[in-house]
Amino acid sequence: MLNTTLKAFVWTIVLLLSAPVFSSSSEEGEPVDVTEMIMHHIKDAHEWHILTYTDDNDGKQHVSVHLPIILIDNGIKVFSSKRFYHEEDAIEIVNAEGKKDHYLVNRELGYGIFHENIYKLNQAGLLDFDAEGHATNAKPYDFSITKNVFTLFFSALLLFVLLRLAVKSYKNDGLHPPRGIARFIEPIVVFVRDDIAKANIGEKKYKKFMPFLLTAFFFIWINNMLGLIPIIPGGANLTGNISFTLTLAAFTMLITVFSGNKNYWKHIFATPGVPIPLLIIMIPVEVIGVFAKPFALMVRLFANITAGHIIILALTGIIFTFGSAAWSALSIPMSLFIGVLELLVAFLQAFIFTMLSALFIGEAVAEEH
Amino acid sequence: MDLITPDLGLVFWTGLTFIILMFILTKFIWKPIMAAVNNREDNIQEALDMAKKTKAEMEKLKTQNANLLKEARIERDEMIKEAKITSDGMIESAKSKSKVEADKIVENARVSIEAEKNAAVAELKNQVATIALEIAEKILREDLSSNEKQKQLAESFAKDINLN
Numbered sequence: 001m002l003n004t005t006l007k008a009f010v011w012t013i014v015l016l017l018s019a020p021v022f023s024s025s026s027e028e029g030e031p032v033d034v035t036e037m038i039m040h041h042i043k044d045a046h047e048w049h050i051l052t053y054t055d056d057n058d059g060k061q062h063v064s065v066h067l068p069i070i071l072i073d074n075g076i077k078v079f080s081s082k083r084f085y086h087e088e089d090a091i092e093i094v095n096a097e098g099k100k101d102h103y104l105v106n107r108e109l110g111y112g113i114f115h116e117n118i119y120k121l122n123q124a125g126l127l128d129f130d131a132e133g134h135a136t137n138a139k140p141y142d143f144s145i146t147k148n149v150f151t152l153f154f155s156a157l158l159l160f161v162l163l164r165l166a167v168k169s170y171k172n173d174g175l176h177p178p179r180g181i182a183r184f185i186e187p188i189v190v191f192v193r194d195d196i197a198k199a200n201i202g203e204k205k206y207k208k209f210m211p212f213l214l215t216a217f218f219f220i221w222i223n224n225m226l227g228l229i230p231i232i233p234g235g236a237n238l239t240g241n242i243s244f245t246l247t248l249a250a251f252t253m254l255i256t257v258f259s260g261n262k263n264y265w266k267h268i269f270a271t272p273g274v275p276i277p278l279l280i281i282m283i284p285v286e287v288i289g290v291f292a293k294p295f296a297l298m299v300r301l302f303a304n305i306t307a308g309h310i311i312i313l314a315l316t317g318i319i320f321t322f323g324s325a326a327w328s329a330l331s332i333p334m335s336l337f338i339g340v341l342e343l344l345v346a347f348l349q350a351f352i353f354t355m356l357s358a359l360f361i362g363e364a365v366a367e368e369h
Numbered sequence: 370m371d372l373i374t375p376d377l378g379l380v381f382w383t384g385l386t387f388i389i390l391m392f393i394l395t396k397f398i399w400k401p402i403m404a405a406v407n408n409r410e411d412n413i414q415e416a417l418d419m420a421k422k423t424k425a426e427m428e429k430l431k432t433q434n435a436n437l438l439k440e441a442r443i444e445r446d447e448m449i450k451e452a453k454i455t456s457d458g459m460i461e462s463a464k465s466k467s468k469v470e471a472d473k474i475v476e477n478a479r480v481s482i483e484a485e486k487n488a489a490v491a492e493l494k495n496q497v498a499t500i501a502l503e504i505a506e507k508i509l510r511e512d513l514s515s516n517e518k519q520k521q522l523a524e525s526f527a528k529d530i531n532l533n
Contacts, residue, residue, distance in 0.1 A: 043371060044379065070378075115371065143378040152382055156390045163398040170405040175412055182402075189402050210403065211395040219390060242372070243379035247387065306372070 034317035042237045042309050045116055045147045046081040050232060065232060067150055071118065073140030084113045091126065096133035103127055118142050148244065151236035155223050192217050196355050200362035209361055212255060216248060217354040224305060224346030228339060240305030242298070249298035252357040257290065260364040293360050297353055304349050308342040
């Protein structure tokens with residue numbers, strides 16, 4: 001029984017990890033721009049592309065989930081991204097490097113979308129471009145439920161449901177060993193408490209920071225793993241998005257700064273044992289340090305996860321770069337290998353982010369010794 | 370460049386979602402789990418402490434028992450020793466007493482025997498003297514009953530004196 005389940009599980013993973021192979025098809029003879037495909041994947045999007053196929057009339061048909069667009073531009077405007085993709089034809093342009101490109105417009109709404117950025121259209125209902133190929137039109141504030149925002153909500157909900165199931169097994173009597181999913185969750189919670197919070201912040205003060213550390217750890221982890229699933233509702237590169245890592249790193253910084261004690265600030269503005277003339281140099285260095293630490297957190301998570309996505313997609317892209325299915329004999333095992341490695345990285349990066357956050361907080365609340 | 374430019378919308382949604390998630394999870398998940406884990410750990414710790422305490426107590430009791438046993442044994446030994454000494458003393462004293470008594474008895478007996486003997490010897494002497502006197506008297510009476518015999522005796526005496 002267990003064996004069968006295990007086999008099914010392994011094959012599901014193999015299939016899921018090799019799915020990127022099927023999601024990028026192209027017309028006969030037309031080379032696939034692998035770089036473009038990869039960049040498109042790791043960036044945010046206003047629609048969730050599932051697959052593209054060629055219909056009987058040799059036209060490309062896209063299957064995607066259209067996500068809602070929310071703009072703040074003299075009031076809140078909400079509409080489906082479908083209105084960009086299906087109402088008017090794409091406008092073809094030639095970019096600065098001489099390559100063909102296109103953007104979508106909806107003249108009725110007065111907005112255009114170019115490289116997933118939404119711009120206000122000009123009088124002629126078009127976008128203006130500068131010499132480098134960037135659109136110069138004004139941008140409304142974009143609060144759309146993009147692919148990443150959707151994943152954000154979905155993962156939060158999924159995490160809550162999973163953890164809720166775990167908590168239920170405690171209801172009867174807290175004295176029994178954990179059962180069901182709690183058997184998996186509890187050691188991780190205890191690990192975060194003992195090896196991350198207690199080890200770095202200290203026995204006395206760790207309790208206050210546990211909600212942040214636990215939430216950050218589980219949230220990053222589940223999103224790292226969701227990002228490895230190539231099809232909806234996974235596959236968004238949320239934890240590899242700079243906005244996401246920036247926000248989480250900002251939380252760490254705010255917590256560090258606001259829980260910093262006298263001792264912490266003294267070390268920044270009047271480092272003990274440093275001569276006064278040297279402080280002129282030391283204070284700016286220490287102040288930069290306050291920002292550099294969360295900055296490192298932000299870049300580390302972003303770079304690790306994005307790199308993982310790029311490697312898997314690049315390995316898959318080998319098939320299309322060389323235009324031969326025979327390359328799949330190399331590319332599929334390789335991307336499977338990296339995929340499994342990424343499962344480890346998913347945990348590792350969540351751990352490192354939480355660990356370093358705890359370390360920074362621990363430094364800020366440390367007593368004088 | 371797009372890749373490393375933070376997007377306002379996503380920052381906003383991430384912040385909002387994370388804060389809400391943190392509060393919800395804290396209330397519904399972390400608190401119950403931490404409470405259960407701490408509760409269990411406290412219980413285990415308590416049980417361990419109790420076991421340790423009981424063990425220590427048992428160890429103490431055991432030592433106490435051993436000490437008691439040892440003390441009892443020492444006491445017993447002492448008592449036996451004392452009893453032995455007492456009994457030995459008693460025997461010894463009885464022995465010496467009886468010896469003294471026996472000696473006394475023997476001495477007494479000896480003294481009385483001596484006395485008896487002396488008395489008997491004295492008696493015998495007296496009786497012998499008496500008897501000798503009586504015999505001498507009888508002899509004398511018989512011998513000196515005639516003149517002749519008196520004459521003879523006087524001659525024998527005179528003979529003795531002459532020899533001197």
